[in-house]
Amino acid sequence: MKDEFEILFNTIKILKEKYRHHKKNFTLDGKLVGDIGEVLVAEHYGLTLYGDNTHIHDGFVTDSKEREVQIKASFKEYFYFTKHIDRKPKYFIAVQLYEDGTFEEIYNGTGKLLFNKLLAHLPTDRKHPYRLSVRRLRELNMSEENVDRIMRIIEIS
Numbered sequence: 001m002k003d004e005f006e007i008l009f010n011t012i013k014i015l016k017e018k019y020r021h022h023k024k025n026f027t028l029d030g031k032l033v034g035d036i037g038e039v040l041v042a043e044h045y046g047l048t049l050y051g052d053n054t055h056i057h058d059g060f061v062t063d064s065k066e067r068e069v070q071i072k073a074s075f076k077e078y079f080y081f082t083k084h085i086d087r088k089p090k091y092f093i094a095v096q097l098y099e100d101g102t103f104e105e106i107y108n109g110t111g112k113l114l115f116n117k118l119l120a121h122l123p124t125d126r127k128h129p130y131r132l133s134v135r136r137l138r139e140l141n142m143s144e145e146n147v148d149r150i151m152r153i154i155e156i157s
Contacts, residue, residue, distance in 0.1 A: 015039075023051035033097065037073020040103055041093055045069075046153040056087045061150060066090075069150060070111065073097050077134045079106070081114065083126040088115055091150055094137055107137040109146040117145070 008028065015026045015036070022042055024035040031052075038058050042049050047069060049059040057068035070089035072079045079094045089111040095103040107114065117140055119130050140146060 022049045024049065025052055033073055033075065034071075037095055037097060037103070038071045040073070040097075041069075041071045041095060044152055044154045045093070045150050047071075047150075056082075056089055067150065069093055071095070073103070075099075079132050079134075079137065080129040081111075081119065081132055083129045085115075085124050088112060091148075093150060094132075096134060105141070106134055107132075107141045108149045109141065110148050113146060113148070114140065117143075 012026045012028070012032075016024070019039045022039050024039055026032055026035045038049055041047060042059055046062050047059040048062045050057065056070060058071045059069055061067040061069070067090065069091040070093070072081075072092070072094045073096075074094070075097050081092070082088065092107060092109065092111045092114055093105070094107040096106050097103050114132075114137075118132060118136055122130065
């Protein structure tokens with residue numbers, strides 16, 4: 001496995017260097033997918049990232065600091081949303097990552113709308129975050145109620 005590890009760590013080194021302005025570490029300890037997603041979304045939506053270890057928001061729209069965003073990225077068919085009602089993000093962007101380096105916007109809207117439409121009916125005393133399916137998030141993303149979004153500056157290819 002020595003060769004495979006060398007490839008992984010060289011790739012991380014390249015990512016860290018190329019995207020150093022986003023202040024991400026691209027660590028292999030479960031944060032790599034999240035860091036990649038945050039950088040992709042930041043680049044395509046014109047966001048400034050806070051760096052590592054923020055609890056509610058990962059960044060903000062560069063020319064509008066009050067439009068803070070939490071970003072979730074996954075290769076799976078679900079995303080997690082905070083269990084803490086008082087920590088709902090102002091905006092929430094969930095993207096599905098693909099092996100070819102592209103991504104699909106699954107949800108882009110307010111945390112309030114997401115919570116009110118998909119989670120408000122569930123118990124709030126939780127040990128774990130809410131798990132949201134791609135299908136349900138897509139439906140909400142396309143609904144007429146989802147009018148407050150973060151606009152893309154670069155189209156997804």
